[in-house]
Amino acid sequence: MKLTPVTGSFAVCRLGPDDPIPAVLSTARFVAIARTADELSIVCLEEHAPEGARVERGWSCLKVEGPLPFLATGIMASLVTPLAAASIPIFAISTFDTDYLLFKDADRERAVEALRAAGHAVEVEGW
Numbered sequence: 001m002k003l004t005p006v007t008g009s010f011a012v013c014r015l016g017p018d019d020p021i022p023a024v025l026s027t028a029r030f031v032a033i034a035r036t037a038d039e040l041s042i043v044c045l046e047e048h049a050p051e052g053a054r055v056e057r058g059w060s061c062l063k064v065e066g067p068l069p070f071l072a073t074g075i076m077a078s079l080v081t082p083l084a085a086a087s088i089p090i091f092a093i094s095t096f097d098t099d100y101l102l103f104k105d106a107d108r109e110r111a112v113e114a115l116r117a118a119g120h121a122v123e124v125e126g127w
Contacts, residue, residue: 001079001120002065003101005127006030010059010102011049012091015040022050030061032093032100043093043102059091059102060111062122066098075099082118086110 008030019040025031025048032043042050049055068075076092079101083090088111091102103111112122 001075002123003062003079003115003120004065004123006061006063006100007126008045008061009057009105010061011044011046012056012059012102013042013044013049013053014055015042015050015053022048024048025050032095043091058105060105060108060127062101062111062115064099064101067096068098078118079115079120082114083111086114088114 010030017035017037017039021033021040021042025033025042025044028044028048030045031048034041042053043059046057049057064075064079076094076099079099080090080092083101083103088103088107093100093102112124115122
């Protein structure tokens with residue numbers, strides 16, 4: 001797989017299940033939102049982290065170049081397996097077209113090495 005960096009430092013945020021989605025996120029260039037009966041989770045650039053949220057900062061993001069066909073199997077497994085073997089925690093996001101992998105900024109170099117060792121093409125220019 002070919003992976004390219006998404007510029008910026010990201011935050012993974014948790015709000016209550018009935019909290020509103022902050023308006024600032026409607027114009028953010030990268031945001032992933034999931035609401036369940038238990039929580040409202042938001043992944044966004046750190047500068048857009050909502051006030052009052054429980055926030056985990058300092059995440060780097062790689063995009064799997066797509067679009068990926070829905071019938072493709074094993075894509076995420078091929079990415080997370082080498083990271084797990086290197087003891088690198090991840091946060092994964094899937095969209096209609098592709099997947100995104102987030103890992104802590106401190107693990108960036110090791111993550112790139114592990115993914116490349118597994119045969120993935122990882123671009124780092126502009127990161």
